[in-house]
Amino acid sequence: MTTSDVIISEADRADKPLLEIRDLAISFQTGSGEVQAVRNAHLTIMPGETVAIVGESGSGKSTTALAAIGLLPGNGRVSGGQILLDGEDISQAPEKRMIELRGNTIGMVPQDPMSNLNPVWKIGYQVKETLRANGRPCGPADVAKVLAQAGLPDAERRAKQYPHEFSGGMRQRALIAIGLSCQPRLLIADEPTSALDVTVQRQILDHLEQMTSELGTSVLLITHDLGLAAERADKVVVMYRGNVVEAGPSLELLQNPQHPYTQRLVASAPSLASRRIQVAKELGVESDELLAPGTSPGGAVVVKPTMTEDVLQIQNLRKVFKLRSGFGKSTDFTAVDDVSFSVKRGTTTAIVGESGSGKSTVAQMVLNLLQPTSGKIVFDGVDTSTLNNKEIFAFRRRVQPIFQDPYGSLDPMYNIFRTIEEPLRTHKIGDKASREKKVRELLDQVALPQSTMQRYPNELSGGQRQRVAIARALALDPEVIICDEAVSALDVLVQAQVLNLLAELQSRLGLTYLFITHDLAVVRQIADHVCVMEKGKLVETGSTDDVFDAPQRDYTKALLNAIPGARLMLPPEVA
Amino acid sequence: MKTNREIEHFVAPVEETPLLATDSLKTDQAPLSLWADAWRKLRRRPLFIISAVMIALIIIVALFPGLFTQVAPNDNCQLANSDGAPAAGHPLGFTFQGCDVYSRIIHGTQASLMVGVFSVLFVLIIGVTLGALAGFYGGWIDAVIARLGDIFFALPLILGALVVSQLPFMRENRGVWTVVMVLVVLGWPQMARITRGAVIEVRNADFVTAARSLGVSRLGSLIRHVLPNALAPIIVLATMELGVFIVAEATLSFIGIGLPGSIMSWGNDIAAAKSSVRTNPAILLYPAMALSVTVLSFIMLGDALRDALDPKSRQR
Numbered sequence: 003m004t005t006s007d008v009i010i011s012e013a014d015r016a017d018k019p020l021l022e023i024r025d026l027a028i029s030f031q032t033g034s035g036e037v038q039a040v041r042n043a044h045l046t047i048m049p050g051e052t053v054a055i056v057g058e059s060g061s062g063k064s065t066t067a068l069a070a071i072g073l074l075p076g077n078g079r080v081s082g083g084q085i086l087l088d089g090e091d092i093s094q095a096p097e098k099r100m101i102e103l104r105g106n107t108i109g110m111v112p113q114d115p116m117s118n119l120n121p122v123w124k125i126g127y128q129v130k131e132t133l134r135a136n137g138r139p140c141g142p143a144d145v146a147k148v149l150a151q152a153g154l155p156d157a158e159r160r161a162k163q164y165p166h167e168f169s170g171g172m173r174q175r176a177l178i179a180i181g182l183s184c185q186p187r188l189l190i191a192d193e194p195t196s197a198l199d200v201t202v203q204r205q206i207l208d209h210l211e212q213m214t215s216e217l218g219t220s221v222l223l224i225t226h227d228l229g230l231a232a233e234r235a236d237k238v239v240v241m242y243r244g245n246v247v248e249a250g251p252s253l254e255l256l257q258n259p260q261h262p263y264t265q266r267l268v269a270s271a272p273s274l275a276s277r278r279i280q281v282a283k284e285l286g287v288e289s290d291e292l293l294a295p296g297t298s299p300g301g302a303v304v305v306k307p308t309m310t311e312d313v314l315q316i317q318n319l320r321k322v323f324k325l326r327s328g329f330g331k332s333t334d335f336t337a338v339d340d341v342s343f344s345v346k347r348g349t350t351t352a353i354v355g356e357s358g359s360g361k362s363t364v365a366q367m368v369l370n371l372l373q374p375t376s377g378k379i380v381f382d383g384v385d386t387s388t389l390n391n392k393e394i395f396a397f398r399r400r401v402q403p404i405f406q407d408p409y410g411s412l413d414p415m416y417n418i419f420r421t422i423e424e425p426l427r428t429h430k431i432g433d434k435a436s437r438e439k440k441v442r443e444l445l446d447q448v449a450l451p452q453s454t455m456q457r458y459p460n461e462l463s464g465g466q467r468q469r470v471a472i473a474r475a476l477a478l479d480p481e482v483i484i485c486d487e488a489v490s491a492l493d494v495l496v497q498a499q500v501l502n503l504l505a506e507l508q509s510r511l512g513l514t515y516l517f518i519t520h521d522l523a524v525v526r527q528i529a530d531h532v533c534v535m536e537k538g539k540l541v542e543t544g545s546t547d548d549v550f551d552a553p554q555r556d557y558t559k560a561l562l563n564a565i566p567g568a569r570l571m572l573p574p575e576v577a
Numbered sequence: 578m579k580t581n582r583e584i585e586h587f588v589a590p591v592e593e594t595p596l597l598a599t600d601s602l603k604t605d606q607a608p609l610s611l612w613a614d615a616w617r618k619l620r621r622r623p624l625f626i627i628s629a630v631m632i633a634l635i636i637i638v639a640l641f642p643g644l645f646t647q648v649a650p651n652d653n654c655q656l657a658n659s660d661g662a663p664a665a666g667h668p669l670g671f672t673f674q675g676c677d678v679y680s681r682i683i684h685g686t687q688a689s690l691m692v693g694v695f696s697v698l699f700v701l702i703i704g705v706t707l708g709a710l711a712g713f714y715g716g717w718i719d720a721v722i723a724r725l726g727d728i729f730f731a732l733p734l735i736l737g738a739l740v741v742s743q744l745p746f747m748r749e750n751r752g753v754w755t756v757v758m759v760l761v762v763l764g765w766p767q768m769a770r771i772t773r774g775a776v777i778e779v780r781n782a783d784f785v786t787a788a789r790s791l792g793v794s795r796l797g798s799l800i801r802h803v804l805p806n807a808l809a810p811i812i813v814l815a816t817m818e819l820g821v822f823i824v825a826e827a828t829l830s831f832i833g834i835g836l837p838g839s840i841m842s843w844g845n846d847i848a849a850a851k852s853s854v855r856t857n858p859a860i861l862l863y864p865a866m867a868l869s870v871t872v873l874s875f876i877m878l879g880d881a882l883r884d885a886l887d888p889k890s891r892q893r
Contacts, residue, residue: 044587237584250586260588369790398792410783415611415805425791458610474787 020088020220021047021070021188027082028065028074039065039078040244047188052214052221054231054252056267057241058493063224064113066241067190069093070222071108072100087188105136109186109219111210113193115173119165125149125176126161129183136184152179153209170357171202178210185217192224199356199520200564207234207566226494228271229523230566232256240264270498313482313514314345314368319377321363337363339538340377345531347481350508350515352525352546354561355535361518364535365486368516369403370394381482399429402475406487408467412459418445418470419455425477444473448503465496472503482514489524501528523565526550534558615885625881631874639690642683650680650841662857669863672846673853678860681846682867688842689871691753693823696760697815703761704768705804705811711769712776713799719773726766734825735832737763742834751837756829760822771814775807782806809886813879820875827868843868 023045029036040062047053055063068074070085072095085093092103104110112118119128126145133140133148142161149157152175165173174194181189191210195203211234214221225231231238232252239249240263248261259265321338338360345351355361366372368379370386379386381401389397405411412421422441426432432440442452448469459467468488475483485504489497505528507513517529525532525546532549534542534557542549542558553559619625638645648666654676663670669678711722729737738759741747747755779785780803788798829835830844838845843864850861 042589245589246587247589248587250588251584254586260586262591371786371790395792398790401790403787403790405783405787407783411787413784413788413802413806415802417610424788424793428792428797460614471787474791478791 017048018089019046019086020049020051021045021222022086023066023070023083024086025083026066026069026080026085026093028062028069028078029081030075031077031079038081038244040069043083043241043244043246044249045239045246047220047222049187049220050215050218051237052211052223052235053237053239054223054225054235055239055241056225056228056231058226058495060243061241062244063241064192067192067222067224070188071104071110071190072097073110105132105184105186107186107188109181109184109189111174111178111181111189111191111194114197115170115177116197118177119168119173121165124162124164125168129161129176129180132180132183138184148179148183149176151213152176152182153205154179170198171206174198174202174206175209178206178213182213182217182219186219188220188222189214190222190224193226194223195230196226200522200566201356201560203566204564227566228256228267228494233566240267266495270495311347312344313347313382314516315378315380316344316364316368317342317378317380319364319367319379320375321360321367321372322375336538338367338374341533341535341538341540342377343531343533343540343543345482345514345516347514348508348512349530350517350528351531351533352517352519352529353533353535354519354522354525356520356561358537359535360538361520361535362486365403365484365516365518369401369484370397395429399478400480401482401484402478402480403484403486404468404471404475404488406490408464408471408491409459411471412467414459417456417458418462421459421470422474422477425474429478431478440477441473444476447476447507448473463496464492465500468492468496468500469503472500472507476507476511479511480513482516484516484518486518487520488517490519490521497524504528522561534561611886615882618885619881622881622884624877625885628874628877628881631870632878635686635690635871635874638683639686642687646677646680646683648677648680650684651676670857670859672860673849678846678863681841682843682864685841685843685846685864686867686871688753688836688840689823689826689844689868692756692760692826692836692842693819693875695753695757696764696822697819699757699761700764700768700818701811701815704765705772707765708769708772709776709799709804709807712773713780713795713803722769723773726769729763730766730770732763734763735828738825738829738834742829752840753836756826756835759829760825764818764822767818768811768814771810772807775810776803779803779806809882813883813886816882817876817879820872820879823875824868824872 023043026040026043026045027038028040029038043062043066045053045055045066055066057063065074065078069078069080070087070092072092074080080093083093084091087103087107092100095103119125123131126142126149129145129148130140133144138144142158145161146157149161154160154172154175160168160172165176168176174197178194181191194210195206198206207230210221213219221235223231223235228238232255235252237249238252238255240247240255240261242261242263248255248259248264255264256268259268319338319341320336323335323337324332325335341360341364343351353361353364363372367374368386370379370389374387381397386397416424419438419441422444423437426437426440431437441455445452445454450466450469450473454462454466454470459470462470471488488504489500492500501524504515508515515528517525519525529546532542532544532546533540534549534555536557542553542555544554549558550562553562654672654674656675667677667679669682672678672681707722707726711719732740741759741762742751742755747758776799780799782802785798785802788802789795793801826835826842827844827847830842831848833848835844836842838849846864847861847868850864854861
C-alpha cells in the first residue's frame, strides 16, 4: 500500500462502512448433523460507530462476532453470505490474512477476565506479545503506555505483576489494553463487563467509550443487556434464534420496538422496566399483566395483606473466617460485620451488594448452614443457634433456599419427580400416592407440564430448572424462602417470567422472601425493603421506594447510578 | 459518542423467525438419565461393542468351560506328547508335560477371571468406603486415611506381594483367595484416591447444599447425592483395574508366589512354558495371548465407558 492510497482511503472511509455483514450464515457440525447457528445476519458498522448486538444466550450474537474475526470454533464454518471489511470479503479468507488483520485492524476484548489472561505470564509480557505480533514497538515504556491508557494506575509496576494479583476490574482493563494496544479500527467486545460488579462495569465502559472515541475506533459490543446496549451504542441489532430480527438507532428501537421479540425484550428488561412496575403498583395493577402480556394465569388476584409481624430478626450478626497464612498462622477475615435487620412476614426483603460484600454469607447463616461468630438470628421468636438437631430438622421445613446456579442446584442423577419428592420423603410426609399428587400440584404451581416429572435436569433450560428448584423449595410449604441470586443466571425474558412466578406465589401463599442479589434493577421490581451491604457492613436499609428515590449514602447512589440504562431518559408513555 | 448519521430501522418479517413461547419445554424426546444417555452413546461405538463381545465370551468360557472343549485338561497327559505339535482334537498342541494346551487355556480362564473379579469387588468396597469418607468429611479422617493409603501405595506390587505372601497364614492357604487378598491389600489406595477426588469435586455442589437445607443428614447426602454423582470415574477405574489384576495374578503366579501349581491359570501355564521357549515357543504364546486379549478387552471397555460417562460431553 503506497502513501497516496492511504490518504485516499482515509478520506473515503468516513462514509463507507468499515464492516458489513451480508446474509451471513454460520453452521456447526455436531453429533446430530449440521446445525444452523446464524442465518441471514445483516450488520453494518460505520467508522467510529458503536454497534451493539443484543440477544439471549444461544441467539448467535457471539458466533456472529467471532466469525468477523475468523475465530469460529473448529466445528463451525461460514456457510453463506459475506463479511466485508473495507470492501474485502474476509468470510473465507485464509488464516494468514486473518492473522494480519487480528490485533491491527480488528481487536477483541473477551468475555471472562478471569480466564482470558494466561496465569503463568506477567501482564506486561502479555501486552508485549500482542505488540510484537503486530510489529509495533514493544519496549517496557510502550507496554506501560498501553496499560496506562487503559486506566491502570502505576502501569510500570503493574506490568510486572501476574494476573492473580489483579482484581476482576483491573484484569478487564488489562484485556482492554491488549485489545486496543495496536489501535485497531474495529474492536469486538464480547460481554466485556458481564462478570464484573455494576460500579466497576460502569467505570470500565466509560473508559472504553472514552478511549475508542479518542482513537476513532468502531466498536461491536455484544451484550444481553438491552439497557446497557441502548446506553452505549449508536445502533442496536437484536438477534433471536440466529436471525437479526430488528436493527436501528438505539433510542428509537427502545421507544418504538417493531418486532414482537424486541417488544417482549423491551418489556422485560429489568433496567428499563423497573420504573414502570412502581407506577403499576400504585395503580394496583398486577405486575404480570404488564410484564408478560398474554401469559398471566388469569384470576386469583389476591391483594397482599399488610402484615407487621417480624418473621426474621437479625441482630448484630458477625461472621469471621480464619484465613490460613503460612505455618499455623491465620488471619481473621470479617465477612459479615454487625449486621442487623428484620424481615416482615409476607414481604420481600432484598440484600444488595457487590461481590465480597458478605450477602451470601448472611444467607448461609440464616439457612443455618453456617454458624455465626456472634449475634443472633431470631426466626419466629426463637434464636436459631439454640436449636438442637431435631429442631433444626423442623426449622428446615419452614425456611427453604433457592440457589443461583440452575445448573448446579439440581442433582443430575435424579429425575424431576425424585428431585421434588426428596424433601417430602426426607420429612416422611404422606405415602407414595399422595407424594406423587403433591409433586403434580407443585409442577402446576410453577407452570411446568406434569410430563416434566420423568425428565432429567440436563434436558431442561436454565429457567425450567429454576422452576423445578422453586417447586422443590415449595414442597414443604415453607414460610420463608431465601433466594440467593436466584435469577442472576437467567436470560432477561426468562428472568422476568421467574420473577413473575415468585411474585404470584407470594401473593397466593403469603411467602416471605429474603432476596440476595447484586442486581438493583431486579430489586426494584420485586422487593419491599432493601438492605445495601458493602464489605460486610450494612450501609443502608429502608423501603425500596425510599432507597431508590432518595438514597442517603454515596455507595447506594453509586450503585443506583451504575444500573445500565438508568441514565436513559425515556419518554413518559414508555417509561 | 452519538453520530448524526442516518441509521435505518430494519425489522425482519415476523414469519421468518416465528416467536416461540419463552422457555418452552422440549417434549419430543424420551427422558434421558445419565445411564440411558451413556448407553445410547456406547451402543454405537465399535470400541465398546468389540470389548463387550469379547468380555461376554470370556465370561461364558469361565462359567462353562465344558462347552468349548471335551478334552480334560489334566487327565490323559502323556509324556510321549511332550511339547508336541497340534494334532487332531488338540488344536494348539501339547505342553511340556504332554497336556492339551487349548484345554488348559479354556479351563484356566476361570481362576484368572475369579481373581480379577473378586479383587475388584473388594477393592471397590474398601477403597470407595474409605475414599468417600476421607473426601466428604475431610479433616483428620482424611489425613489418617490418606497417609494409610500412601503407605500401601509406596509398596511396589511384586515386593509387597512377596512380603505378604510369606506370612505363615498365606503360605499355608495358598489359592485364589490369598492372591485376591494380596491384590486388595496393595490395590485399594488407588481406588480410594480416585473416589476421594471425585467426592471432593461433588461435595460442594449446590445440590448437596440444597439437600442439606431440605433436612437430609450429612451421611444421607453423601450416600444419596454425592456418591452417585462420583460414580463415573470409579466405574471406569474398576473396569480397567480388572484387567490389571488379572495381569498381576499372572505375574505373581509366574514368579511362583501366586496361585499354586495345582490350580490351572494362565500365569501358571506361562511359567511352566518358560522351560520350553526355545523348543516350542507356541505353548508360551497361547496362554499369553489369552491373557493379553482379556486385559485389552477390559481396558478398552474402561476407555469406552470413560468417554460415555464424561459429564462434560452431556448436553446441558
